[in-house]
Amino acid sequence: METWEKENGVKFLRRIGLRPGQTVLDFGCRVGHYTVPAAFVTGSKGIVYAVDKRQQALNELQQKLKADNLKNVKVMKTSGQTTLDFESESIDVVLFYDVLHYLEKHNRKKLYRQAWHVLKQDGLLSVYPKHILEDDPIQQFRTLKLSDVKQEIQNSNFLFEKKHCGLISHDDGLNKGCVLNFRKGERKK
């Protein structure tokens, strides 16, 4: 995974649209398999907020950041509430990678609304909806199809942009997976 975080993970995040100097929020980052490549892409002028409710995972991430001398990551332990405590229109990219299945429908809706709020105009929301019906289904998420996840995000004022597939990180290995990119749309009247 170390190689993926420094090489193909970096290429993948560039492909989905991350750029140097951006502010990225990685919600549910765990040990940072996407945080670390995001930090490499955004560079010293960028910043990555790595948010998780599990201290142990964050400790592991901190160690990796130290080893790689990555100083542009702010690691944030949360209580597990579905709140994004950031200023409105302050973030370029929000990542919801392999995390939505932790949340009930009403909390997912709350999270999309907050992502909309914290993203800059034309900001990017990138979602990796693992554990849906078509991809290793799990618990209450198993009944949701990719098209359902796409629709619920579109219902929260996001415009679907593109699906990106590749050999990407899942847990501590690699698998074939697809992320969905959305742009912040206009607020509905």
Ligand SMILES: C[S@@+](CC[C@H](N)C(=O)[O-])C[C@H]1O[C@@H](n2cnc3c(N)ncnc32)[C@H](O)[C@@H]1O
């Ligand atoms: C399966 S891991 C995915 C990690 C990472 N995004 C990746 O794709 O490699 C999901 C992570 O989300 C975290 N998580 C789930 N619900 C959360 C919440 N409400 N607030 C913060 N973290 C949450 C879990 O603690 C876990 O570390």
